Amino acid sequence: MRDLPNIAFDNSYARDLEGFYVPWAGSRAPAPEVLRLNAGLAAELGLDGPSLASGPGAAMLSGGTAPEGAVPLSMAYAGHQFGGFSPQLGDGRALLLGEVIDRLGKRRDIHLKGSGRTPFSRGGDGKAVLRPVLREYLFGEAMHALGIPTTRALAATLTGEEVVRQDGPEQGAVLARVAASHLRVGTFQFFAARGDVEKVRQLADYAINRHFPKVADRDDKYLELFRRVRDSQAALVAQWVLVGFVHGVMNTDNTTISGETIDYGPCAFIDSYDPKAVFSSIDQHGRYSFGNQPPIMLWNLSRFAETLVDLVNPADSDDAVRQLTNEINAFPSHYQALWLKGMRAKLGLFKELPGDLDLANDLLAAAEGQGVDYTGLFRALGVFVRGNVMPVRALFADPGIFDGWMERYLRRMRDETIPDTTRAAAMDRVNPIYIPRNHLVDAALSAAAAGDMEPFDRLLALVSAPFSEQADAEDYALPAPESFGKFTTYCGT
Numbered sequence: 001m002r003d004l005p006n007i008a009f010d011n012s013y014a015r016d017l018e019g020f021y022v023p024w025a026g027s028r029a030p031a032p033e034v035l036r037l038n039a040g041l042a043a044e045l046g047l048d049g050p051s052l053a054s055g056p057g058a059a060m061l062s063g064g065t066a067p068e069g070a071v072p073l074s075m076a077y078a079g080h081q082f083g084g085f086s087p088q089l090g091d092g093r094a095l096l097l098g099e100v101i102d103r104l105g106k107r108r109d110i111h112l113k114g115s116g117r118t119p120f121s122r123g124g125d126g127k128a129v130l131r132p133v134l135r136e137y138l139f140g141e142a143m144h145a146l147g148i149p150t151t152r153a154l155a156a157t158l159t160g161e162e163v164v165r166q167d168g169p170e171q172g173a174v175l176a177r178v179a180a181s182h183l184r185v186g187t188f189q190f191f192a193a194r195g196d197v198e199k200v201r202q203l204a205d206y207a208i209n210r211h212f213p214k215v216a217d218r219d220d221k222y223l224e225l226f227r228r229v230r231d232s233q234a235a236l237v238a239q240w241v242l243v244g245f246v247h248g249v250m251n252t253d254n255t256t257i258s259g260e261t262i263d264y265g266p267c268a269f270i271d272s273y274d275p276k277a278v279f280s281s282i283d284q285h286g287r288y289s290f291g292n293q294p295p296i297m298l299w300n301l302s303r304f305a306e307t308l309v310d311l312v313n314p315a316d317s318d319d320a321v322r323q324l325t326n327e328i329n330a331f332p333s334h335y336q337a338l339w340l341k342g343m344r345a346k347l348g349l350f351k352e353l354p355g356d357l358d359l360a361n362d363l364l365a366a367a368e369g370q371g372v373d374y375t376g377l378f379r380a381l382g383v384f385v386r387g388n389v390m391p392v393r394a395l396f397a398d399p400g401i402f403d404g405w406m407e408r409y410l411r412r413m414r415d416e417t418i419p420d421t422t423r424a425a426a427m428d429r430v431n432p433i434y435i436p437r438n439h440l441v442d443a444a445l446s447a448a449a450a451g452d453m454e455p456f457d458r459l460l461a462l463v464s465a466p467f468s469e470q471a472d473a474e475d476y477a478l479p480a481p482e483s484f485g486k487f488t489t490y491c492g493t
Contacts, residue, residue: 004060005051009069009098012107013181016206019199020187021073026063026095027116027126029172031160034058035130035453036137038154041178045102045110045154052155061157062174063095063115070098074118078193079186079253080303082287087193089186089253090120093128096182107210109182110154114174127163129170130156131445132265134456136175138444139264142436142463148239149232150261151179171449180260183207185304186253192307201311207257222311226327230301232259234331237297238338242346243432244270244374246290248280248489255300266489269435271479273367273374279438279489294339298331345430346378347409348385348423350416359405359412366405370396373479378431385413385424432466434473438487439480 014021034057039049051057059065066072074091081089095118097110113136114128137153144150159172183203191199208216208225215224236259240247247254248266256262266280275291283289288296305324313320336357343360344352367377372395380392389406393399413423436459444455462476480487 003054004056004065004067005048005054007047007067007069007098007100007110009067009071010101010107011069011071011098012206012210013075013096013099013109014071014073017202020191020203021075021096022119023071024074024095024118025066025072026112026174028064029059029062029157029159029161029174031158032058032062032064032174033158033160034061034155035158035173036134036153036156038137038141038152041152041154044104045100045108045178047100058157060097061112061155061176062159063097063112066097072097074120075182075187076120076190077184077186077253078190079184079251080189080300081251081253082283085189085193088120088190090190091118092121092124093118093126097176106180109179111151111177111179111182112174113177114159114172125163127159127172128174129163129165130158130173131170131449133173133175134445134448135441136177136264138436138441138456138460138463139267140177140261141460142466143245143261145464145466146239146243146432146435148243148245148261149236149259151177154178179256179262180258181207181210181256182262183210183257184253184262185255185257185300185307186251187257188304188307189252197310197314200307204308204311211258220312222308223323223327226301226305226308226312226324229257229259229304230327230331231334233297233301234335235259235338236261237293238335238342240293241290241339242342243435244273244290246270246277246279246288247293248278248283248288249491250288250293250296250300252300252303255297255304265491268438268487268489270374271437272371273364273377275364275368279487281488281490294332294335297335298328301331302328342430346427347381348418348427349412350418350423350426353412353415355412359408362408363405366401367396370398370401372396375432375435376477376479378427379433379477382424382427382431385420385427387420429467433469433477434462434466436463437476437478437480439484440476442487 034053037053042049060067072095076090078087079089094113095115099109102108117126133156137156140150140152154176157174161172162169163172212228215221246268254263268279270277277290278286309317309320384392396402440459444459447455
């Protein structure tokens with residue numbers, strides 16, 4: 001098709017990692033139509049927005065037609081899912097269309113999700129439906145606006161067919177998403193589980209050259225690869241926890257080597273502060289609860305370390321295990337330092353003082369069980385710093401619990417000669433007003449499924465500028481009403 005979008009692909013994964021994927025073509029959609037295009041992201045990638053939004057563009061973005069230079073492929077990987085190991089998972093409903101070099105010189109994957117069956121589909125139809133596609137679009141843009149590394153949606157494309165799901169037929173859709181790469185811990189596990197050390201080495205070298213090229217010539221490059229992934233994932237999970245995000249499905253196949261958030265299936269943001277918050281319908285035991293995310297990431301990284309033993313020291317596995325164990329053991333303190341740095345910023349604290357960790361933890365302990373809106377708490381503290389204590393006290397069922405902590409907070413702020421206005425302004429730059437509140441997301445996706453995109457577009461606009469108060473948006477900053485009830489998310493397909 002001559003009028004397909006002209007994209008300058010440079011497909012290193014296909015070129016350098018033969019045997020790590022299956023070349024594959026997506027299913028042809030009967031009537032593809034680009035429902036929403038991320039024009040800003042398209043521009044970052046150096047792509048022509050109108051061309052992508054055209055009929056031929058929709059054919060490409062739905063997976064049925066590959067433009068010149070694309071090498072569509074289905075990636076192989078394994079993974080621990082809720083603690084149980086599956087030796088073969090892979091892209092069961094997705095294709096890596098190709099890679100582009102963006103305007104900043106960074107390599108980015110263009111990946112299609114919901115483009116049909118692949119050799120890894122395991123009995124599934126390989127399709128996706130509109131609501132989860134829009135959900136991932138919305139959450140990816142919200143996380144990006146919050147400054148959190150994430151995959152992002154390039155487009156949501158309707159396929160023109162109905163896809164049968166548990167609740168009946170739904171509109172078929174394909175998500176085109178962009179990532180620094182789709183390398184996962186599970187990609188390493190796929191070959192390590194088969195005892196193919198050379199494939200693991202080939203993959204590790206590729207990951208280093210793609211994401212950490214400055215360490216390629218080091219003698220300890222494989223150990224340094226682990227350190228870099230550990231540090232990026234510690235930073236990522238700290239950022240999740242600081243904004244109240246629950247990933248919901250932290251399997252090793254959803255743990256990226258790039259340190260980006262991937263897969264927004266059963267995710268959610270907490271309203272009331274609760275470290276045990278779980279939203280996923282299949283997380284019956286709270287494995288991936290809000291407060292359990294740091295130790296789960298440590299567990300996932302331990303599985304990654306296992307795949308690198310034969311690379312770190314081929315001659316002495318005991319020594320390799322010792323070195324990797326030392327690096328694993330550094331995760332908790334590294335994570336805590338990153339989280340505390342973020343909490344200082346949220347509390348408007350500029351110095352690093354010994355009591356800050358207790359101060360931060362005690363605020364959360366005071367909020368637990370009090371029905372305190374987590375996001376609203378930190379914005380209200382900014383109001384308190386400006387001189388009005390009423391909004392933050394009103395968040396607590398028993399305001400006296402807050403009062404005891406408040407006296408300590410006031411003493412701590414007096415340790416710094418920072419003007420109140422400066423402190424409050426700094427807090428507002430890191431504490432969002434607008435997040436994808438569960439009741440708002442639910443309403444927006446239901447409206448979209450019924451053909452009304454206005455609630456989705458309104459919510460997307462707000463979460464894309466989360467720190468700035470916007471007119472007539474007061475309700476978007478509030479937690480769900482009691483009538484909304486317990487919110488449950490699903491691994492949507």
